[in-house]
Amino acid sequence: MIEDIELETLINEVYEYYGFDFGSYSRASLKRRVNRIYHLDGFTHFEQFLSKVRSDPEYYRHMVDEITVNVTEMFRDPSFYTVIRNQILPLLGTKPFIRLWHAGCSTGEEVYSMAILLKEAGLLQKSLIYATDINAKVLETAKKGIFPLRMMKEYSENYRDSGGKEDFSNYYTANYGIAKFNEELAQKMVFSQHNLVSDTSFNEFDIIFCRNVLIYFDNDLQKRAINLFDDSLAVLGFLALGTKETIKYSISPGKYKQLDREKIWRKIK
Amino acid sequence: MEKDQVNPDFKVVIIGGSAGSLNVLMQILPQLPAIKSFAIVIVVHRKSTDEQTFEELIELKSAVKVKQVEDKVPLLPGFIYVAPSNYHLLFEKNNTLSLDTSEKVNYSRPSIDVSFESAAEVYKNQLVGILLSGSNADGTNGLKVIQNEGGTVIVQNPESADMPFMPNNAIQNMIPDYILNIQEILQFILSMDN
Ligand SMILES: C[S@@+](CC[C@H](N)C(=O)[O-])C[C@H]1O[C@@H](n2cnc3c(N)ncnc32)[C@H](O)[C@@H]1O
Numbered sequence: 001m002i003e004d005i006e007l008e009t010l011i012n013e014v015y016e017y018y019g020f021d022f023g024s025y026s027r028a029s030l031k032r033r034v035n036r037i038y039h040l041d042g043f044t045h046f047e048q049f050l051s052k053v054r055s056d057p058e059y060y061r062h063m064v065d066e067i068t069v070n071v072t073e074m075f076r077d078p079s080f081y082t083v084i085r086n087q088i089l090p091l092l093g094t095k096p097f098i099r100l101w102h103a104g105c106s107t108g109e110e111v112y113s114m115a116i117l118l119k120e121a122g123l124l125q126k127s128l129i130y131a132t133d134i135n136a137k138v139l140e141t142a143k144k145g146i147f148p149l150r151m152m153k154e155y156s157e158n159y160r161d162s163g164g165k166e167d168f169s170n171y172y173t174a175n176y177g178i179a180k181f182n183e184e185l186a187q188k189m190v191f192s193q194h195n196l197v198s199d200t201s202f203n204e205f206d207i208i209f210c211r212n213v214l215i216y217f218d219n220d221l222q223k224r225a226i227n228l229f230d231d232s233l234a235v236l237g238f239l240a241l242g243t244k245e246t247i248k249y250s251i252s253p254g255k256y257k258q259l260d261r262e263k264i265w266r267k268i269k
Numbered sequence: 270m271e272k273d274q275v276n277p278d279f280k281v282v283i284i285g286g287s288a289g290s291l292n293v294l295m296q297i298l299p300q301l302p303a304i305k306s307f308a309i310v311i312v313v314h315r316k317s318t319d320e321q322t323f324e325e326l327i328e329l330k331s332a333v334k335v336k337q338v339e340d341k342v343p344l345l346p347g348f349i350y351v352a353p354s355n356y357h358l359l360f361e362k363n364n365t366l367s368l369d370t371s372e373k374v375n376y377s378r379p380s381i382d383v384s385f386e387s388a389a390e391v392y393k394n395q396l397v398g399i400l401l402s403g404s405n406a407d408g409t410n411g412l413k414v415i416q417n418e419g420g421t422v423i424v425q426n427p428e429s430a431d432m433p434f435m436p437n438n439a440i441q442n443m444i445p446d447y448i449l450n451i452q453e454i455l456q457f458i459l460s461m462d463n
Contacts, residue, residue: 001390026341028359028387029369069371215340215356215368222341244339244353244368 002035006046010034010053017054020064021197024221033067040066065137069216072106074113074147075158076211077243081113082163083262088238089121092206098127101205101232103196103225104213105131108142109155114209115185116171120164124188130203132194139191145181147172152179196225201232208233212242219249226250233267240264279346280307280395282458283388285381285411287314287403289431291323294401297455298349299330305462308344309333310366312352312384314377314405324351340368352379359387375407385411394419397461399454401425403435409442416443423447423454 007030011022022030043049052059075081092098098118102111111131118124133139147155156168172179194202196213208229214222226247229239239247239256241263247256256265286293290313298309315323327349328335336348344350344364352358356368358379374380385398385408398415400408402425412422424445427433439445449457 001386026359026361026367028361028367028390029371032359032369032383032387033371069369071370071372212370215370219341242340244356246339249341 002031002038002046004031007031007034009046010050013050013054014060018057018060020195024197024218024224026216026218029069029216030067033069037063037066061136065135068135070106070135070138072109072212073158074109074151074155075162075164076110076113078158078161078163080162080240080243080262080264081117081158082161083259083264084114084240085117085121085163087259088207088264089117089123093121093123095206096126098123098207099203099205100127100129101203101208102129102131103133103194103208103210103229105133105138105142105191105209106135107138107147108145108191109147110209110211111142111189112145112147112171112181112185113159115189116159116164118188119185120166124185127188129189130205131189131191134193134195134197136193139193143186143189143191145183145186146178147181149174149177149179196228197221201228203232204234205232205237206234207238207240209240211240212245214241214245223250230255230267235267235269237267238264239267280397280461281310281344281388281392282307282397282399282461283310283312283385284399284401285312285385285408286401287377287381287405287407287432287435289402289404291315292402292431293425293451293454295326295330296451297458298327298333300455301331301333301458303332304347304458306346307461308346309349309458310344310352310358310384310388311349312358312379312381314379314381314403314407315354327351338366338368341365352384354379357383359384360391362391364391375405377405377407381408382411386414389415389418389420392420396420397423397457399423399425400436400439402430402432404432405435406438408435409439412439412445413443416446421446423449423457425454426450 015021038049105111118127159168172181257268258265324335333349336350338350338353359367374383388396398412416422422445424436424439426448427436429450430436
């Protein structure tokens, strides 16, 4: 394991050389991730690793891509999607135009899941889905809509558990180990880089998804991100977090109302 | 600088297990009176559908209160915490718990090794690690780290385990401080509040 003090040095140097501030990331996870890349890339002296990061912007980007956790799934937590399908979409459907934002979308599985729900509800044509992440590499994958074919069995089960009735395989074309999702689903998606640490609000949305991203932030940064979402959310809009995340440490009670036991809050004022 | 660094002033018992371990836990936890000076953290491999039921069962049968684990929940003495399925459970220096969805370790998420190692870094000699029944190699490396950091290591006597592979794997790769039967593990935990 690298030392705590080494991790702090890395955080400071990255900030100084590249302006990226990892200072408010949860230390336990960040330390595991830095330790992992340090060993994977065969470093034995921390000073060596530091000077590589400082002097080689290419390597720095590779390091950032590797220390962010990008693990994701389609229809992750099926019961969450059941609520979106049955309770949220009927409400959003009454609007002339629906704006959605997936913050920290990773390789896009969550975004395609949502596009499928919108399509099945007949709402995709009047929707616009923004999907953002800090990691440029995952956004490239997301744009292509290409996911590993071996995952499709699990995803189609998730889809079914979430209340999906169609034949899931109609949504993609299988080819040499990959599943390419239909272009139609991607038509209404806009992908771009956005950093929750330092960037500001860029539009007003009816629903914002930020699932399993805040767990990598400390309380202060969580507060910043949630206030950024609050600034970007229309009144009566929804904020959806991961199953183990909460807004309760970050925003004054009374401003949002939680839906049942789900991690979905409605902005009521 | 390192933020919020405090010296933990309470002890933590972290228990890892896989197949056959819920049964062991249900023989131990209901026998505990309210605990005072330490927290109990449980990391077991299970299906996500069993999640609520296991916690409800402990709540029902044990005098020790269960705190639901959400990201950044404070870790406090006197409570039981159960790692949620599909997340790794990590320990922060300011006595809070964090969650992480990174790759499975030993085919498992939560991984016992990941939580043991993380707890050892924060709680050092205030930590007791207990490894129970299971048919997976998870936990052994974590126990080594706990021992290196000055904590106490207990392995369930494989003869008392439904699935002896996991405790056996630990015993073959390290020297635990204690190898105990289920009743002895209970006695050990009971003695911690004295
Ligand atoms: C575990 S993935 C979550 C993917 C998806 N939302 C889900 O729940 O399955 C976390 C994502 O957050 C992104 N992320 C981390 N720090 C970020 C930041 N400061 N701004 C925007 N995205 C960030 C990572 O690049 C990663 O893709």
